Amino acid sequence: MTSTRTNTNNGQHRSSTNIKKEYIQKLSNEKALAEAILIGNKPCFAIVDFSNGNSDPDNVRIAIMESLSYSPDTRLVPELLSNRPYAFKDKDEFYSYIERARSETLDSLFDNTLSKWKKYIDADEFHLKICAADTMFTYFQDRIGTTHYLFFIADNDAGKSNNLKLFNILGYRNLMNTTMTHANIYNFLGPKEEGVGTICIDEADSIDEYLEIMSILKSGYTKGFPVVRIIDTPHGRKQVKFNTYCFKALAGERLPDEIESRGFMQRTIVIKCVPGFPKYDISEVTDPAGDDEYQDLLQELNELRNLLFCYRLIHFKDRIPNIKLNIHNREKQLFKPLLRIFQGTRTFDTLRPVINKYINERRESKANSFHAFLYRIIRDLTRQRGTLELDFSTIWEYMKYNLEGWKDIQFKPQSIETVEFGVISQKQVGGILRNVFGGTPPKHTGSSRRLIFSQHILHRMKDIYDTNIEIKVDFATTETLDLGFDHTRLGFGTDGTDGTDGTDGTDSGSMDVGTPPSESVNEENTENNKDNEKNLEESNTESKSDNGIEITGSDECASSQNVSQVSQVSQNQKSHDEDDNHNDDEVCDLRNQEGADRFRAEVEELKMKRQEKKGV
Numbered sequence: 220m221t222s223t224r225t226n227t228n229n230g231q232h233r234s235s236t237n238i239k240k241e242y243i244q245k246l247s248n249e250k251a252l253a254e255a256i257l258i259g260n261k262p263c264f265a266i267v268d269f270s271n272g273n274s275d276p277d278n279v280r281i282a283i284m285e286s287l288s289y290s291p292d293t294r295l296v297p298e299l300l301s302n303r304p305y306a307f308k309d310k311d312e313f314y315s316y317i318e319r320a321r322s323e324t325l326d327s328l329f330d331n332t333l334s335k336w337k338k339y340i341d342a343d344e345f346h347l348k349i350c351a352a353d354t355m356f357t358y359f360q361d362r363i364g365t366t367h368y369l370f371f372i373a374d375n376d377a378g379k380s381n382n383l384k385l386f387n388i389l390g391y392r393n394l395m396n397t398t399m400t401h402a403n404i405y406n407f408l409g410p411k412e413e414g415v416g417t418i419c420i421d422e423a424d425s426i427d428e429y430l431e432i433m434s435i436l437k438s439g440y441t442k443g444f445p446v447v448r449i450i451d452t453p454h455g456r457k458q459v460k461f462n463t464y465c466f467k468a469l470a471g472e473r474l475p476d477e478i479e480s481r482g483f484m485q486r487t488i489v490i491k492c493v494p495g496f497p498k499y500d501i502s503e504v505t506d507p508a509g510d511d512e513y514q515d516l517l518q519e520l521n522e523l524r525n526l527l528f529c530y531r532l533i534h535f536k537d538r539i540p541n542i543k544l545n546i547h548n549r550e551k552q553l554f555k556p557l558l559r560i561f562q563g564t565r566t567f568d569t570l571r572p573v574i575n576k577y578i579n580e581r582r583e584s585k586a587n588s589f590h591a592f593l594y595r596i597i598r599d600l601t602r603q604r605g606t607l608e609l610d611f612s613t614i615w616e617y618m619k620y621n622l623e624g625w626k627d628i629q630f631k632p633q634s635i636e637t638v639e640f641g642v643i644s645q646k647q648v649g650g651i652l653r654n655v656f657g658g659t660p661p662k663h664t665g666s667s668r669r670l671i672f673s674q675h676i677l678h679r680m681k682d683i684y685d686t687n688i689e690i691k692v693d694f695a696t697t698e699t700l701d702l703g704f705d706h707t708r709l710g711f712g713t714d715g716t717d718g719t720d721g722t723d724g725t726d727s728g729s730m731d732v733g734t735p736p737s738e739s740v741n742e743e744n745t746e747n748n749k750d751n752e753k754n755l756e757e758s759n760t761e762s763k764s765d766n767g768i769e770i771t772g773s774d775e776c777a778s779s780q781n782v783s784q785v786s787q788v789s790q791n792q793k794s795h796d797e798d799d800n801h802n803d804d805e806v807c808d809l810r811n812q813e814g815a816d817r818f819r820a821e822v823e824e825l826k827m828k829r830q831e832k833k834g835v
Contacts, residue, residue, distance in 0.1 A: 255297035341495025361414030392416030439463030
């Protein structure tokens with residue numbers, strides 16, 4: 220830079236050559252969104268102006284600038300080196316994409332994105348639809364602030380890496396690598412704004428051995444949890460925070476260790492890839508080598524990528540109303556952000572059945588896990604013995620009695636090897652009983668190891684490990700997401716060139732769709748709701764989709780009836796839970812009737828039964 224322009228600050232003249240440059244990919248606040256792009260061969264910013272409350276997708280102002288003033292000492296310049304840039308031949312092409320994006324909707328873009336996935340990936344319905352939806356979700360990940368991960372698992376030659384390659388092309392500012400380190404991730408996501416891009420990690424078979432990356436994966440599914448590290452700078456060692464939040468997809472031949480990566484796997488959708496025969500090989504298309512057909516296919520992918528990006532620019536400030544689901548905890552964290560983006564669209568109804576199927580299978584798998592097996596052991600023992608205080612040796616022996624094909628391990632008398640769950644140690648079981656099931660030692664001390672369980676905690680565990688898997692969407696609310704913008708100073712540079720505002724768009728495809736049901740019930744319809752409740756239930760049963768998920772319509776009367784129906788279902792569930800609690804209370808009243816002698820006798824009896832069983 221050779222400019223002789225000077226800035227005045229507190230009476231002192233500062234040459235523009237002393238202004239510090241800071242390279243960024245994206246920055247946003249309540250007034251503007253800045254995104255680094257490539258116009259011709261020149262890095263620029265696409266600036267979306269939301270000042271004066273101008274967030275209407277049809278009327279937002281979008282300009283192109285070379286740099287941005289950040290402070291008297293700092294100037295922001297585009298950074299386009301770490302991943303594939305959003306490239307446009309010239310300004311006219313960029314604004315033509317803006318106008319095309321104004322006529323797109325979430326449904327039209329999903330159809331387009333899904334068609335691309337079907338071209339390059341031969342997989343089942345859930346695989347294709349969730350990947351297409353996630354591709355679009357990445358462009359709004361910083362608005363929602365919570366994401367799930369994807370893990371593609373398969374043997375060699377099953378095409379698992381091709382999924383990452385497609386995300387690398389179509390996803391929002393994707394960085395893909397096979398030897399990703401925590402330093403790569405920290406440098407890419409940076410210390411300023413969260414969600415500046417997405418990450419794909421190939422060959423992630425041993426990722427559970429890298430504690431720093433596992434820490435990033437466990438915290439990076441939601442905004443607001445940066446890590447702090449000490450780094451060397453020209454001014455000495457300084458403490459710097461690095462962001463970890465963004466959408467991430469991984470691929471490998473095996474899943475990470477269940478215990479070491481439990482927090483990560485609970486936030487991950489596992490997709491098992493099988494060998495298939497896609498219409499095109501994405502690896503050949505990304506490097507067409509002069510072939511006309513492949514060149515056209517690559518251009519088709521780049522056009523969709525630019526279109527998704529421009530749709531993001533236009534709709535960045537669209538409202539994303541909250542949605543109420545009947546799934547909770549990890550299941551809700553996995554799918555609610557995605558469903559919020561597509562609520563009120565045809566795509567929403569397309570996603571519901573495949574998500575419902577996945578949750579069904581996930582719950583069934585969880586019901587077969589070691590934690591579920593151990594829960595059933597505790598449940599049965601507390602019911603049989605009429606007490607919540609159990610001796611650990613009783614639990615251990617009863618557990619072995621109910622396992623098939625176990626054997627002792629030489630030189631490890633406190634461990635056994637099982638066919639279903641591998642090696643199980645008393646230390647491992649004791650940790651699960653205390654940390655997961657809330658077992659606490661009694662206040663009195665004795666020669667035996669005992670644990671007291673909480674009926675409340677065991678009852679909550681029932682909802683986790685007992686399979687009851689009808690998934691419903693009860694109704695949508697109009698609660699608006701707290702955007703949580705950074706209040707960073709962001710000004711328009713003086714050396715940039717303003718673009719046109721492009722106000723001649725058509726249907727914007729806003730995400731503010733669907734009419735929520737009324738929260739109040741009209742008094743004159745109350746009696747009709749009661750009289751027609753049975754008929755409504757029958758008609759809803761006929762109109763339900765096969766996936767068992769429901770969402771109410773926007774008609775006020777139907778909404779009121781649905782509110783009444785949901786209330787009735789809640790009352791029935793409450794009555795059912797009270798019956799369960801009553802039965803559990805009866806069990807609690809029997810506690811400590813027979814004392815420690817009975818436990819010791821039962822342990823001996825279990826040992827004898829086990830020996831007889833092994834003998835047979």
